[in-house]
Structure formats: structure tokens, C-alpha cells
Amino acid sequence: MYTKKQYRISIVLSWTKRYILIFFLLAIIPVIFYELAEWKWLQLPWLPIGLIGTALAFISGFKNNAAYDRLWEARKIYGGIVNASRTLTTMVNDFITDEFAAKKYLDSDLFKIRKEIIMRHVAWMTALRYSLRKPKEWESSFSNKSDKEFMKSIEVDEYKYSLKEQLEGYLSDAELEEVLSKTNKQTGCLKLQSNHFKKLKISGLIEDFRHMEFKNSIEELFTLQGKAERIKNFPYPRQFATLNIIFVWIFIILIPFGLMNEFENIGDRLMQSHANLITNNFVWLSVPFSMVISWIFMLMERVGDTSENPFDGGMNNGVPITTMSRGIEIDIREMIDDDKQEIPQPYPKTRDSQM
Structure with missing residues (x-):
């Protein structure tokens, strides 16, 4: 059995296996020409490559910070939906009475009205998450080969x-x-909800003050919906994302040419005191070190790339809107004392978050 940490490591390695193979080829081919073909001129000083790596680390850090901000804002938006849903349900429970109505209603009739509103609210959440799951051309889950391959192993209701x-x-x-x-x-769901509140006011089941409170609740839901749609429909600026991936590949290609000479010099110094098979072939150690450095920088790039889009349902730490929506539904239906046999079960914790 895998531990949670081992499972995450295996996920990351599986996710980047295509890149690891590319890094191996990019690292070993220059060494073959350098060492076996005696092309000793095939080298670059490490200092300018190191400067490029330092600059790239700052650029990648900027991108990852911006991507995390988008992810965290998305999570706060859905946290707002959780709170707004509970507040709406509390008002539905307490405000909808026959106190101001021309006729008296049975408790079962009032419950039916309350449940209709709550079920329509769940329909709004469902329509919203389906809208947020629609693929966009800039989302890596649908354009990157590794991400598309990984998506096949993830069960997402909105795609099923x-x-x-x-x-x-x-x-x-x-x-x-x-x-x-x-x-x-x-938006169509909220329009229906607003029309229903108007009918309740006309029938006397809510009075002006309560009607205004329900309208304020609709306004809050529109605000949260608009914020989520903004993140979905406005990507991280593509000029920054494109330049970043170009810089990463330039750095990765240059790494082996700088490390070969460095490792050969280390081997020459070691041979003065410890001449053996390892010191004679020390330059080959540049291959695994090139791969590790390349993998780290590419992983930073890929994490930022996938975190830009917190609603795509991919294998990142995006917002698990399917799971959260089901949790909200269970919560608010229990608040109105709905039949427990009709309330759906929670989704597994890993439903729409794999890492």
C-alpha cells in the first residue's frame, strides 16, 4: 500500500514522465559527442547559464505567485457560495410563512415551497459548475499531451x-x-428564482422587507457567479506564459553544455589523488544532474501552468467544485429537514482533486 506522500510522488513522476525522457536525451547526447567523439569545444561556461537560471527562477516565481492568486481567489469565491447558500436556506426556513397571507397554508405546503427554492438553488450551482468546466483553448488540461493523458484517469461528472x-x-x-x-x-436559474420570490410576495407568503432580503441574496449570488466567470474566461496573460515556457526550454537545453566542463574539471582534480573508473568518467555524472535541474524547473513551470485554471477539473490542486457543490446540497437540504433517503451521498474526497 502506498502512503499519501508516496502516492503524490508517483503521481508527479507519472505526470512528468514524458519530460524526464526528453531531459535524458538532451543531457546524454552532448556528453556522447563531448566524451566519445572528443568534441571538447562543445562546452559553455557555467556562469552565464547560472545567471539565466537565476533570472528564470524569478520569472517562474512571479508566474506561480500569480497562478496561486487565481487559485486562491477561486477558492474564496466558492467559500462565499457555501456561506451564501446557507444564509439563503436560513431565510427560506424563517421568512416563508403564512403570517401575512390571506389564507392559511399547511406545513406540508410551506415545505414544498421551501424545497422548490432549495432545489432550484442546487440547479443554479449545477449550471454554474458546468459552465466553469467548459474547456478553453488556453487550459493545459486539454492542450498539453501529458495533461490530456492524465485526464483519462480522472472521473469528472461534468465531462461524463x-x-x-x-x-x-x-x-x-x-x-x-x-x-x-x-x-x-x-443566470436563467437565478431569473426563475427571482420570479418565484416575486410570486411569494404577491401571495403574501413574504412581505416587502423579506422580499428585499431575498433580492439581496440573489444579488450576492450574481456577484459570486460573475467573479467565478471572470477567472474562467480571462486567462493568465498569454504573453507571460509563452515567454516563460520558451525561457525554460532555452535554459534546459543549455544546462548540459555548462555542466560537462564543470564535471570534467572536478574529475581531473580527483584523479590527482584517486585515479579510478569513476574519476576517469566523472563527466557522465553531468547527465543525472542535468536531468534533476531540468526536472525541477519544468515542474515549477507545469505547476504554475495547471494552477492558472482552477476550474478545469484537471490533475492540479484546483477547486473541487463538484465535491463542494454536493456538500452544499447535502447541507442545505438537511437544513430544511428534507427526506434523508432523497438526499444524495457525498462524493469521495479525491473526486476532482488528484494531487
């Missing part, structure tokens, strides 16, 4: 089931048809 399948049971047939006819389906 249609939105219509997921919304059935949460909306009436007429509401479902109306929502699916909209370009922005999550």
Missing part, C-alpha cells in the same frame, strides 16, 4: 454526464426547458 441529466429532478419540466434554452444557464 450532460447538464440536462444533472438538472432533472431539480427543476420542473417547464423550468428545465427554459433554462436549457438560455446561453447563460446559471
Whole structure:
């Protein structure tokens, strides 16, 4: 059995296996010509390469910080959705009464109205996460070969089931048809919710103050939706991302040419006191060291690249919106005392987060 740490290491190595092979070839080919073909001129001083590496570390750090900011903001947005959902459910429980109505309602009738609102709210969350999962051309999960290969091992509901399948049971047939006819389906859900609150006010189940509070709740949900859509639809500036990957590959290609001479000089010095097979072939140690340095810089680049898009459902530490939405649904349906047999079960913890 793997420990959690071993599992994560195996995931990372599997994710970067294509790059590891490339790094090996880039590292060993120059050494073959340098050592076996005696092309001793095939070398570069390490100082300028080291300066490039230092500059690249700052550039990659800037990109990773920006990517993490996008990831953390996305997580805060969904944290806001959690809180807004609970607040809405509390208002649904406490505000919808027959206190101001012209006629009295049975508790079962009031529960039916409350549940209809909550189920429509779940439909909004479902439509929102489907919108956030739509592939964009700049998302590495759908453009990078390693990421696409890894995506095959991840089960994501939004890529497995249609939105219509997921919304059935949460909306009436007429509401479902109306929502699916909209370009922005999550906005369509909130429109239906707003219309329902208006009808409740007209029927006397809520009065003006409570109606305004429900409207404020709708406004907050629109704000959170807009923030999430902004992150989804506006990528990390591509000029920075493109330049960064170009600089990384330039540095990786140059590394072996700088390390060969350094390791050969170390071997020559060691031979003065310890002449043996290792010191005679010390230059070959530049191969594993080149691979390690290349892997570290590329891994930094790839982590930043995948973290830019926190909603794509890939193998990064993105926001697990499928799991979180299911958790919110369970929470708010329990708050209205819905039938426990009808409330769905939580998703496994690793549902949409693999690392």
C-alpha cells in the first residue's frame, strides 16, 4: 500500500514522465559527442547559464505567485457560495410563512415551497459548475499531451454526464426547458428564482422587507457567479506564459553544455589523488544532474501552468467544485429537514482533486 506522500510522488513522476525522457536525451547526447567523439569545444561556461537560471527562477516565481492568486481567489469565491447558500436556506426556513397571507397554508405546503427554492438553488450551482468546466483553448488540461493523458484517469461528472441529466429532478419540466434554452444557464436559474420570490410576495407568503432580503441574496449570488466567470474566461496573460515556457526550454537545453566542463574539471582534480573508473568518467555524472535541474524547473513551470485554471477539473490542486457543490446540497437540504433517503451521498474526497 502506498502512503499519501508516496502516492503524490508517483503521481508527479507519472505526470512528468514524458519530460524526464526528453531531459535524458538532451543531457546524454552532448556528453556522447563531448566524451566519445572528443568534441571538447562543445562546452559553455557555467556562469552565464547560472545567471539565466537565476533570472528564470524569478520569472517562474512571479508566474506561480500569480497562478496561486487565481487559485486562491477561486477558492474564496466558492467559500462565499457555501456561506451564501446557507444564509439563503436560513431565510427560506424563517421568512416563508403564512403570517401575512390571506389564507392559511399547511406545513406540508410551506415545505414544498421551501424545497422548490432549495432545489432550484442546487440547479443554479449545477449550471454554474458546468459552465466553469467548459474547456478553453488556453487550459493545459486539454492542450498539453501529458495533461490530456492524465485526464483519462480522472472521473469528472461534468465531462461524463450532460447538464440536462444533472438538472432533472431539480427543476420542473417547464423550468428545465427554459433554462436549457438560455446561453447563460446559471443566470436563467437565478431569473426563475427571482420570479418565484416575486410570486411569494404577491401571495403574501413574504412581505416587502423579506422580499428585499431575498433580492439581496440573489444579488450576492450574481456577484459570486460573475467573479467565478471572470477567472474562467480571462486567462493568465498569454504573453507571460509563452515567454516563460520558451525561457525554460532555452535554459534546459543549455544546462548540459555548462555542466560537462564543470564535471570534467572536478574529475581531473580527483584523479590527482584517486585515479579510478569513476574519476576517469566523472563527466557522465553531468547527465543525472542535468536531468534533476531540468526536472525541477519544468515542474515549477507545469505547476504554475495547471494552477492558472482552477476550474478545469484537471490533475492540479484546483477547486473541487463538484465535491463542494454536493456538500452544499447535502447541507442545505438537511437544513430544511428534507427526506434523508432523497438526499444524495457525498462524493469521495479525491473526486476532482488528484494531487
